[in-house]
Amino acid sequence: MFSESKxxxxxxxxxxxxxxWCNENSKNYWIKYLNLNRGKIYKIINKKKNTMNxxxxxxxxx
Numbered sequence: 001m002f003s004e005s006k007x008x009x010x011x012x013x014x015x016x017x018x019x020x021w022c023n024e025n026s027k028n029y030w031i032k033y034l035n036l037n038r039g040k041i042y043k044i045i046n047k048k049k050n051t052m053n054x055x056x057x058x059x060x061x062x
Contacts, residue, residue, distance in 0.1 A: 010049060 014021070015030045022030060034041075 010045075012045070 015034065019027045019030055
């Protein structure tokens with residue numbers, strides 16, 4: 001999160017956009033988690049940098 005490298009990719013969960021993809025148990029977990037931690041997360045995310053969905057974070061370079 002604090003890297004200045006342009007080669008470094010930061011991936012976060014897409015729970016900040018929507019919870020429609022979650023089942024009820026997951027949805028309840030994320031609602032509680034985000035209510036408790038959203039402010040802390042927003043403080044450490046550099047909004048000037050691009051982020052990617054963590055569902056697609058397994059990128060490999062040869």
